[in-house]
Amino acid sequence: MLELTASYIDSLAPNAAAVKNGRGLVAQKKFVKLNKSEEGDLLFGECSGSGKSNYVCSVDFVAPDNPVSRCSCPSRQFPCKHALGLMYAYADGLTFETSSVPEDISSKREKAEKREENKAKKATEEADAKPKKVNKSALKKKVSRQLEALDELEKLTLSLVRGGLGTADARTAKNLNEHAKRLGSSYLTGAENELRRLALLLENESDRERSYTYAAEQLTLLHAFIKKGRSYLQAKLEDPELAPDSESTIEEWLGHAWQLSELKEAGRVSEDVELLQLAFYSYKDDARREYIDTGFWLELGGEAIHRTVQYRPFKAVKHMKQEDSFFNVAKIGELYRYPGGLNARVRFEGLLPRKTESADLQAVRSSARSSIADAVKAVKNQLKDPLADRAPVVLLKASRIAQTEDGGFALVDEAGDTLALGDVYRLPQGSTSLLALTESSLLEDCCVLAMFEHRMDTGRLVAQPLTLIQGERITRLLY
Structure with a gap:
């Protein structure tokens, strides 16, 4: 039926x-x-x-x-x-x-x-055919160009560090944007976007101190990419048959667009999966020049929090449908997982909906981490990799969410450990202040989906609540 x-x-x-x-x-x-x-x-x-x-x-x-x-x-x-x-x-x-x-x-x-039969037949023939030979000459030229672009990027970042961020002006930002274009034409699209993001931070006149803090983090990110990217490209230059790294994000930094067939070959596909979306938001990313629709989904029967991402370029936004919140359980035939950390990006071609039941919400509670210490440890392990996602999302179990003496909020776990809640830089809007308007019953014995961020100015972790789950109710604070 x-x-x-x-x-x-x-x-x-x-x-x-x-x-x-x-x-x-x-x-x-x-x-x-x-x-x-x-x-x-x-x-x-x-x-x-x-x-x-x-x-x-x-x-x-x-x-x-x-x-x-x-x-x-x-x-x-x-x-x-x-x-x-x-x-x-x-x-x-x-x-x-x-x-x-x-x-x-x-x-x-x-x-x-008939079209599907022909498509399946073609796929079978391609799978049985001999592996495509790598055009070693073309690959060598591409890798050599990427290595040259990394050398230029390294000179640029060292120049910025020596001169000091305080000396950066409009001309500096213009030079960074021009250099970003050259990175794009040299197949380093990941670095192109992050260099453009650095330029935007240096152009920000409203909060210079905060901008410089994140600009310093951006320089650290670029420096790490230069080192890892150079080592990886040199290995590929020596061995053109080297398979793409399907565990880290280095391939995406180097401009590789993963095909579903590649993810399947790498074993990054799961069958017959059920997902429950816990949070969704859209925002404008000026560095990428795209609107980005992001959803966070719990894989029922497991603990993984996956992330769906749709990119809508500014130039094509009128022709692309914006994603939206989804409140049912999504039944997925094949779930493809991109390389990543705690919230690996996933993709699926179609879904079957079913109504969310009490058992699903119980599964949410069972999947939540009961210890703040364990959650913080997992977050810190990810942040040790400078190329990993800087804002991981974790589902936490809370005995209560309490208001602090300074008017803020903190999550308290069963052991009495606390985690400061606050708005993070990487989200398009705040949500922590909404806790003051939330029914008190929702703040007791609940689960919280939170995004973490390490603040360089204080050296501490802060978490922004995205969604509250209490009993039969799911309350989304971000939209």
């Missing part, structure tokens, strides 16, 4: 306007026919529009994790408001008459099935 929820349908919509219009069609009773197939894997019907003829629409769930919408309307959005309205009508419990699958849809299903 097909299970559709409003939250899942919202996630399929191309934008908020389509959601509103789709719901409006149901509220205005615009659907004159509502049908479903005997197998329950196809919804189809007719919706009255502005013209004489009704719009014929359908949503095909023959591949449940990848529904296909079709409509006779002229809209270029997929799903269009009519297909969305059809699904909302089903989710709202409206009566759908059982009917045979229309011939045109049966024909399209057969063609799609």
Whole structure:
């Protein structure tokens, strides 16, 4: 039986306007026919529009994790408001008459099935074929160019250190941005983004002291990349057949875009996984020149907190759908894991939703770390690697969240150890102050999803609460 929820349908919509219009069609009773197939894997019907003829629409769930919408309307959005309205009508419990699958849809299903068979056949042939030979000459040229770019980057960073950050001005920032372009053309896209981030910090006039603190950390990051990148590239130059490092983030720093087939070959794929999203936010990253949609998901039955990331370049943002919060459990056929630390980036091609149940929330509690000391140890181990994510996220169990004498907040675990809570630099908005407005019952015997950050000016760790989980309630503080 097909299970559709409003939250899942919202996630399929191309934008908020389509959601509103789709719901409006149901509220205005615009659907004159509502049908479903005997197998329950196809919804189809007719919706009255502005013209004489009704719009014929359908949503095909023959591949449940990848529904296909079709409509006779002229809209270029997929799903269009009519297909969305059809699904909302089903989710709202409206009566759908059982009917045979229309011939045109049966024909399209057969063609799609044939395409999938050809695709699978091609994939099998490629897997059985001999491994592709590495173009050693081209690889040598690329690696040599990257090494030259690293030498130039090293000279630039040493010059900044010798001159002192206090001497940096608008001309310095301009030079950094120009150098960042050269890094991009030399296949060092990771370093390009981080050098541009350094330029933005030095351009910040509003809080010079804070900017210099993070600029110093940025220089440390670049210095570490130069050392590790040079060593890795020299090894690849000596051995062109060297397989990509699938454990660290060095490949991404060097501009490598992981293909799903590569992740699968490296054993970084899990099957039949269930994920529960605990936090989601979007922000503008001027260094990358992209909008970034980020979600944090708990893998049910385990302890891993995964991270989904969608990059929407400024130039293409009008043509890309923004991701959104997801409140159901996502059933994933194949989950691909990128190299990373505590919150490795994951990717999946499709999902099946199911309603979140009490057992899922109990699994959240079982997955949370009960000791602040253990959580801090895990965070510090990650921060020892300068190229690792500087803001790891951890799920913690708290006996209570208490207000401190100075008006701040601290998380207290079962052993009585405390962890200071505060807003971190890397998040687009604060959330700690919202604890003062939260029901007191939510702050007792709860779980907290928190993002950690090491503050160089104080030498201490601070954690910003993203989500509270207490009993049957999940309260997201960041949105």
